[in-house]
Amino acid sequence: MIDIKNVSKVFKHKTALYPFSLTAEDGECIVLCGGNGAGKSTLLQMIAGISATGDGTVLINHVDIKQNRKQYVSFIGYMPDEFFAQETLIVTEFLTFYGSFRKVSQSRVMEVIHILGLAAKKDEMIKHLSKGMRQRLLFGQAWLANPSVLILDEPTNGLDPYWIDVFIDLLKKIKQSGTTIIFSTHMMDVAAEVADQVIFMENGRMTEAIRNDHVNPKQFMVELLGRYRQKEE
Amino acid sequence: MRNLWLSEWKTMTRQRSYYLFLILWVLVFSLLFLLERNNAGLSSFTNVTGTIVNILLYLLPLFMLIIGSFSITNELESGQWKLLCTYPISIPAYFFGKFAGLITAQAAVFTFSFGISMAIGLTTGIQLSLPWILGIYLFSLLLIYVFLILGLLLGTVAQTRWKALISSVSVWFFLIMIWPTALIAILGLVPYPMIDPLMKLAMVLNPAEFLRIFLIIQWDSGAIFGGSYDAVVHLFQSGAGWGMLIGYMIAYLVIVFSVSILFLRRRRFL
Numbered sequence: 231m232i233d234i235k236n237v238s239k240v241f242k243h244k245t246a247l248y249p250f251s252l253t254a255e256d257g258e259c260i261v262l263c264g265g266n267g268a269g270k271s272t273l274l275q276m277i278a279g280i281s282a283t284g285d286g287t288v289l290i291n292h293v294d295i296k297q298n299r300k301q302y303v304s305f306i307g308y309m310p311d312e313f314f315a316q317e318t319l320i321v322t323e324f325l326t327f328y329g330s331f332r333k334v335s336q337s338r339v340m341e342v343i344h345i346l347g348l349a350a351k352k353d354e355m356i357k358h359l360s361k362g363m364r365q366r367l368l369f370g371q372a373w374l375a376n377p378s379v380l381i382l383d384e385p386t387n388g389l390d391p392y393w394i395d396v397f398i399d400l401l402k403k404i405k406q407s408g409t410t411i412i413f414s415t416h417m418m419d420v421a422a423e424v425a426d427q428v429i430f431m432e433n434g435r436m437t438e439a440i441r442n443d444h445v446n447p448k449q450f451m452v453e454l455l456g457r458y459r460q461k462e463e
Numbered sequence: 464m465r466n467l468w469l470s471e472w473k474t475m476t477r478q479r480s481y482y483l484f485l486i487l488w489v490l491v492f493s494l495l496f497l498l499e500r501n502n503a504g505l506s507s508f509t510n511v512t513g514t515i516v517n518i519l520l521y522l523l524p525l526f527m528l529i530i531g532s533f534s535i536t537n538e539l540e541s542g543q544w545k546l547l548c549t550y551p552i553s554i555p556a557y558f559f560g561k562f563a564g565l566i567t568a569q570a571a572v573f574t575f576s577f578g579i580s581m582a583i584g585l586t587t588g589i590q591l592s593l594p595w596i597l598g599i600y601l602f603s604l605l606l607i608y609v610f611l612i613l614g615l616l617l618g619t620v621a622q623t624r625w626k627a628l629i630s631s632v633s634v635w636f637f638l639i640m641i642w643p644t645a646l647i648a649i650l651g652l653v654p655y656p657m658i659d660p661l662m663k664l665a666m667v668l669n670p671a672e673f674l675r676i677f678l679i680i681q682w683d684s685g686a687i688f689g690g691s692y693d694a695v696v697h698l699f700q701s702g703a704g705w706g707m708l709i710g711y712m713i714a715y716l717v718i719v720f721s722v723s724i725l726f727l728r729r730r731r732f733l
Contacts, residue, residue, distance in 0.1 A: 280545045280731070300551045308549040314541040318477035319470065330466040331550040355477075371546075 237286035246272045247434045254410050261421040262414040264431035270414035274383050278308040307377035311384045317357035332375035342370045361388035382413035398423045422451035464560040471564020485576050492580030524610040525635045531614020532627035554727050602678045609670040612719045619726035
C-alpha cells in the first residue's frame with residue numbers, strides 16, 4: 231500500500247512537483263501519464279526514497295522512510311528510467327548482485343532470467359545486450375525479490391511489441407499476487423490494459439485521475455487517447 | 464559488503480585499462496631495475512632508489528586518485544548509486560565494499576607487475592636485497608591505500624567524472640608536485656621557533672610525505688633530512704616506529720572515511 235501526502239519538489243527556480251497526494255491499495259495499479267517534464271519521474275523517485283519529499287510524506291505499508299529506511303526499502307522494487315549498468319558484468323551476475331541485498335535465492339534469479347527471455351544471454355556481458363534486453367534485465371532487478379510495491383519509470387521504453395505484450399501479462403499476474411504497481415508510460419494501450427487508475431500530469435500538477443471502470447480495455451484506451459489528445463491540444 | 468567487493472573486483476579486472484596498468488608497471492620497473500644493472504646492488508637508499516621512489520610518488524597517487532574518484536562518480540552518473548539507495552544497504556558497508564574491491568584489484572595488478580619486473584631484473588643479473596624489495600613494495604602498497612581512500616573522498620564531493628578528474632589532478636599537484644616548494648615558501652614566512660613544529664605538522668598532513676620520510680628512515684638514510692628531523696628519525700627508528708605507521712594508517716582511514724560517508728549521506732537526499 232502506498233500513501234502519498236502533500237509531497238512537493240522545488241528546484242532552484244522551478245517547481246517540478248506541486249503538492250501531490252495519492253493512495254494506492256494492495257494489488258492496485260496506478261499509471262502516470264503526461265508529457266516530458268510533467269513530474270512523473272520526480273514523483274516515482276520520491277516513492278522510491280531517492281528524492282526528498284518536501285513537507286510531505288510517503289508511507290509504504292504504513293512505514294515512513296525517514297523513520298525506518300531499511301524496512302521501507304525492503305518493501306519496494308524500483309526500475310529507473312536512466313540507468314547505465316556495469317557493462318562488464320554478466321547478466322546472471324547483475325541479478326545475483328542486486329538479489330544478494332534482499333537475500334534472493336539463485337533459483338529465483340534463474341527463474342526471472344527465464345521469464346524475461348534472457349536465458350540465452352545469461353552468460354553474456356551486459357554490453358552485448360540490446361536496449362530492449364537491458365530494459366527487461368532492469369525490470370528483473372526490480373521484480374526479483376517480489377516486492378510489495380513495484381515502482382517503474384518508463385518500463386516499456388525500447389521493448390518490441392511482443393515483449394510489450396508479455397510485459398502486460400506479467401504486470402497483470404504481479405498485480406493479482408497483491409503487489410501494488412505504479413509506473414509511468416506514454417503508451418495508452420499499456421495503461422488501458424493494466425491500470426486501475428490513470429493519472430494525467432502536466433507541469434508538476436495532477437490534472438486528472440481516471441478510474442478504469444471499463445470491462446473492455448480497448449474502450450478505455452480510446453477514452454484515454456481522447457483525453458490525451460485534448461490535453462495536448 | 465562481500466557482494467560489493469566482488470562486483471568491484473570483477474568490474475575492475477574486466478576493463479582493458481586495468482591491463483594497461485600491468486604493462487605500464489612492468490615497463491617502468493623493468494627499465495629502472497635495468498638501469499641499476501652495472502651497479503654493485505640495490506640494498507639501501509641510492510640515486511636509483513631515489514628515482515624509483517620519486518616515480519612511484521608521481522605515478523601511483525595520481526592513478527589512485529583518479530581511479531578512486533571515478534569509481535564513485537561513475538556510479539553517481541550512471542544511476543547505480545540511486546538504484547543502490549533503494550536497497551537495504553548501509554553507506555559504510557557500500558563504501559568499505561567499494562574500497563575493498565578497488566584495493567584488492569590495484570594491489571593485485573601492482574604485485575603481479577612488480578614480480579614480473581623483479582624476475583626480469585634478476586635474470587639480467589641484478590642483485591636485489593630482500594629488505595629493499597619489501598621496502599619498495601610496502602611503500603607502493605601504502606601509497607595505493609592512502610590515495611585510493613583520498614580518491615574515494617574526492618568522488619563523493621565531485622558530482623561528475625569531469626569534476627573528479629579536475630579535483631584529483633589538483634590534489635595530486637598540491638600534495639606531490641608543489642608540496643616541497645610550498646613548504647619552503649611558507650616556512651620562510653614564519654618565525655624560526657615555529658619551523659620545527661610546522662614541518663612535523665606538514666609531514667602528518669601529507670600522507671605521501673609521511674610515507675616517503677618513513678621509508679627513507681627505515682633504510683637508515685634519515686640523515687639526508689637534516690637536523691630538524693632528528694627527533695622524527697629517532698622515533699621512526701625506535702620500536703614504536705612501525706606502531707606509529709599502523710596507527711597513522713588507521714587514523715587516516717577512519718577520518719577520511721567518516722568525512723566521505725557524511726558526504727554520501729547528503730547525496731542520498733534524505
